[in-house]
Amino acid sequence: MKRPFVEQPAIVALLIAAQSACAAFFLWDVTADGLVHSATGQLDLHFGIEAAATAALIGGILFEIRILTRLLRRKAHLEQQASLAARAFHDLVEARFDEWRLTRAEKDVAHFTIKGLSIGEIAGLRGSAGGTVKSQLNAIYRKAEVGNRGEFLSLLIEDLVERRPGPIA
Amino acid sequence: MPARTHKVWDPLVRVFHWSLVAGFTANAFLTEDDSPLHELVGYAVAGLIALRILWGLVGTRYARFSSFPPSPSGAMEQLSDIANGRKRVHLGHTPLGALMIYNLLLTILAIGATGYMMTTDAFWGLGWVEDLHETLVLWAEFSIVAHVGAVIWESRRTGVNLPRAMVSGVKTVPEEIKIEA
Numbered sequence: 001m002k003r004p005f006v007e008q009p010a011i012v013a014l015l016i017a018a019q020s021a022c023a024a025f026f027l028w029d030v031t032a033d034g035l036v037h038s039a040t041g042q043l044d045l046h047f048g049i050e051a052a053a054t055a056a057l058i059g060g061i062l063f064e065i066r067i068l069t070r071l072l073r074r075k076a077h078l079e080q081q082a083s084l085a086a087r088a089f090h091d092l093v094e095a096r097f098d099e100w101r102l103t104r105a106e107k108d109v110a111h112f113t114i115k116g117l118s119i120g121e122i123a124g125l126r127g128s129a130g131g132t133v134k135s136q137l138n139a140i141y142r143k144a145e146v147g148n149r150g151e152f153l154s155l156l157i158e159d160l161v162e163r164r165p166g167p168i169a
Numbered sequence: 170m171p172a173r174t175h176k177v178w179d180p181l182v183r184v185f186h187w188s189l190v191a192g193f194t195a196n197a198f199l200t201e202d203d204s205p206l207h208e209l210v211g212y213a214v215a216g217l218i219a220l221r222i223l224w225g226l227v228g229t230r231y232a233r234f235s236s237f238p239p240s241p242s243g244a245m246e247q248l249s250d251i252a253n254g255r256k257r258v259h260l261g262h263t264p265l266g267a268l269m270i271y272n273l274l275l276t277i278l279a280i281g282a283t284g285y286m287m288t289t290d291a292f293w294g295l296g297w298v299e300d301l302h303e304t305l306v307l308w309a310e311f312s313i314v315a316h317v318g319a320v321i322w323e324s325r326r327t328g329v330n331l332p333r334a335m336v337s338g339v340k341t342v343p344e345e346i347k348i349e350a
Contacts, residue, residue, distance in 0.1 A: 025307075
């Protein structure tokens with residue numbers, strides 16, 4: 001999910017950096033002007049406008065820092081929620097596997113299957129033969145009382161949808 | 170609260186850092202702009218930077234550029250830590266600190282280059298060279314103010330006394346704080 005351009009924290013951070021550099025320059029400039037003018041006793045309108053503009057710029061930067069803080073907090077919050085949801089799904093899946101009395105090896109293969117790996121890939125990861133994985137998959141499908149990978153997956157997803165979990169801690 | 174200590178900055182890094190501070194301060198505020206001393210200090214500072222760049226390629230673990238590559242994603246991660254109040258300590262340079270290091274190395278190198286140009290026949294007396302030299306110095310001064318401010322901020326935030334680490338070479342990390350490799 002792509003966020004709108006203006007809500008990307010990196011863009012806001014870059015903007016803050018660029019504006020801070022500008023603000024530092026203007027602040028230095030206006031302070032130097034102020035020192036010269038106050039020495040000669042003539043603080044004119046031009047100086048007043050410059051000072052006000054610099055103050056406004058700094059105010060804007062402070063405001064942007066608050067926005068950036070909020071964006072980063074929200075992002076961290078969403079990531080945490082997503083990881084909690086992933087953990088909840090994992091727990092749910094584990095519970096089902098226990099229910100079906102899958103062996104340790106079958107559980108491994110089942111997890112890889114959920115992640116979308118092919119039989120060949122699973123065999124490679126587990127260092128076993130393709131035939132072994134195939135027979136393990138058959139055992140998994142038999143214990144879960146399904147016919148194929150599609151049914152196996154929809155069985156697990158159904159659990160998620162039907163369980164209607166309360167708010168995740 | 171017990172704390173863990175980690176040796177991170179080798180002597181060359183520390184001597185470089187404080188020599189650079191001395192050299193920059195001398196030329197920015199103390200020496201006459203057109204004096205031989207200003208030029209001499211300028212060459213010394215350029216030599217320091219060259220040495221540091223070399224050390225960044227062949228030096229000790231935390232001195233190497235490969236231990237603090239410029240990383241926008243790392244910088245955002247660190248900003249996120251700050252925004253969320255997560256305390257995580259980087260043993261070497263932090264990602265934001267790394268960006269400042271590259272900024273300062275390049276800026277000061279460019280100050281040296283424009284300063285040298287003013288001494289050559291080809292560029293002597295050219296207005297834009299002098300303007301560029303002075304603008305870069307101003308930029309370096311802003312950067313140093315930001316650098317010092319950030320060091321104080323990060324020291325308070327993470328509880329690791331960073332200025333002391335740049336003197337002793339040792340970072341003292343409070344027990345409860347998570348260390349990022």
